[in-house]
Amino acid sequence: RAKRAEENMATFTADKASWEGKSVVSVSQFSTEGLGLLYAVAGKMKEMVADKSDDATLSRNPPLRGRVLGTLFYETSTRTACSFQAAVARLGGTFVSVDPASSSIKKGESLEDTVMSLLSYCDAVALRHPAKGAARAAVGVARRPVLNAGDGVGEHPTQALLDLYTIAAELGGEAGLSGLRGKVVALIGDLKHGRTVHSLAKLLARFGCVLRYVSPASLQMPRYIQDEVESAGESVQTEVEDIGVVLEEADVLYVTRVQKERFASREEFDRVNGSYKITPEVLSKVKPSSVLMHPLPRVGEIVEDCDLDPRAAYFKQMENGMYVRMALLALVFGKA
Ligand code: CP
Numbered sequence: 001r002a003k004r005a006e007e008n009m010a011t012f013t014a015d016k017a018s019w020e021g022k023s024v025v026s027v028s029q030f031s032t033e034g035l036g037l038l039y040a041v042a043g044k045m046k047e048m049v050a051d052k053s054d055d056a057t058l059s060r061n062p063p064l065r066g067r068v069l070g071t072l073f074y075e076t077s078t079r080t081a082c083s084f085q086a087a088v089a090r091l092g093g094t095f096v097s098v099d100p101a102s103s104s105i106k107k108g109e110s111l112e113d114t115v116m117s118l119l120s121y122c123d124a125v126a127l128r129h130p131a132k133g134a135a136r137a138a139v140g141v142a143r144r145p146v147l148n149a150g151d152g153v154g155e156h157p158t159q160a161l162l163d164l165y166t167i168a169a170e171l172g173g174e175a176g177l178s179g180l181r182g183k184v185v186a187l188i189g190d191l192k193h194g195r196t197v198h199s200l201a202k203l204l205a206r207f208g209c210v211l212r213y214v215s216p217a218s219l220q221m222p223r224y225i226q227d228e229v230e231s232a233g234e235s236v237q238t239e240v241e242d243i244g245v246v247l248e249e250a251d252v253l254y255v256t257r258v259q260k261e262r263f264a265s266r267e268e269f270d271r272v273n274g275s276y277k278i279t280p281e282v283l284s285k286v287k288p289s290s291v292l293m294h295p296l297p298r299v300g301e302i303v304e305d306c307d308l309d310p311r312a313a314y315f316k317q318m319e320n321g322m323y324v325r326m327a328l329l330a331l332v333f334g335k336a
Contacts, residue, residue: 001140008139008146012038012331020334023139023146027157027199028228032206035177039165041327041336042320049090049323062092063335069095070122072114073149074105074129075261079296079318080149080158084126087325091335096122112141119144124332127151130261145332153193153262158328159295160199162321163254167204169320170291170313171251181208186246188214188276189256189301191221196295197256198225205232212246213239216272219258243276247285253278254293255301278302283309293317 010022012034019034030038048058069088073081085095098118100106105114111129115138118125124145127138135148135155150156164177172179185204187197191213201211201221211229213221220239229237240246246253255278263269278292283306286292294302294314306312330336 001137004142005136005140008142016331016334016336019331019336021145022332023135023142023148024157024328024332025135025139025146025148026155027160027203029157030161030203032177035161035164035203037336038161038324038327038331039168039176041330042165042323045323045326045330046320049326058090058092062090063330064088064091064093064333067091067093067124067333068122069093069329070118070125071095071097071149072118072125072127073098074100074111074127074134075150077128077149079321080126080128080156083318083322083325084147084149084329087322087329090322091326091330093123093329111138115146116141119146124329147328147332150195152195153198154195155199156195156295157199158325159196159321160203161328162317162324163196163200163293163295164203165324166293166313166317166320167252167291170316171289177207180204182210183251184210184212184246184249185252185254186212186214186243186250187221187254187256188243188246190219190258190262190272191215191256192219193259193262194256197221197254200254201225201229201237202232205229205235205237208234211235211237212250213237214241214243214246214276215239216241216275218268219272219275243282244285247282248287250286250290252291252293253286255298256295257297257299257301274300276301278306280305280309283311286311 008023014033126147126149128149132152132154135151138146258273291313292311
């Protein structure tokens with residue numbers, strides 16, 4: 001299984017052939033050139049979705065016609081599941097969705113057998129699972145692409161891909177990704193359990209961003225992620241508890257939810273819940289050029305009064321998720 005997992009994964013490069021038929025487990029698979037290709041295709045996807053003319057490419061010649069994506073979500077999701085489903089539908093394909101509560105998962109069927117079943121009917125599977133390492137385990141039995149849509153406290157690679165796309169679009173200017181060097185990105189909240197920040201920190205490290213980890217002491221960024229960031233050799237990273245320290249210097253405030261479902265007890269959760277709350281008053285201390293992001297769902301970390309602030313990018317961020325996932329599907333299916 002380990003051998004098959006290695007074979008099914010790839011390093012994604014600027015060569016489209018490196019993507020075809022391969023699985024996505026971690027952001028570590030994406031070379032800088034590969035990210036450039038993905039984002040160029042995502043930009044085209046955005047243009048094509050906006051084109052509502054009679055001879056629009058997506059209606060005339062949908063690239064994924066006849067393809068079927070399985071969506072297998074053992075944990076709840078709104079954005080990731082729906083954007084994968086919308087992505088394949090907009091490209092002319094369709095999707096089959098498994099509900100753990102009403103499928104044979106309820107009878108005790110294993111993850112591996114469930115993935116094998118779904119891949120008998122579908123051309124690829126997007127998988128979310130509460131266990132870290134679940135995506136890699138699924139790739140070890142799969143003969144077709146498995147796309148990690150979040151594995152417990154492990155990684156959420158497609159979220160980090162759309163986050164980086166959004167940061168580059170908002171801050172990088174003409175230079176895109178290479179315009180991110182020296183930008184200060186504050187990752188705020190539950191950095192221990194937050195898989196989105198685990199993946200994103202690893203990506204940002206490649207582009208020389210200054211990373212500020214803002215969390216309560218018990219929810220700090222795991223050491224193994226900090227080690228990976230350090231080994232990328234391009235980024236400065238520091239930990240602080242007081243959000244006030246980063247407000248004036250931050251180019252990006254990336255706020256996350258305290259992940260109630262990952263705590264052993266309600267008491268432990270209550271001790272740290274509500275540690276950070278972005279309000280208009282907090283935003284008044286932040287640079288006018290900064291970007292406020294959140295992977296969503298939010299449960300009070302950014303109050304709704306911030307939504308009309310021009311720095312609030314979280315709704316754009318979630319829309320970008322569909323374009324980036326369209327690009328990923330097209331590349332993995334060899335149809336970009
Ligand atoms: N950002 C994100 O993963 O959202 P969902 O849990 O709604 O998919």
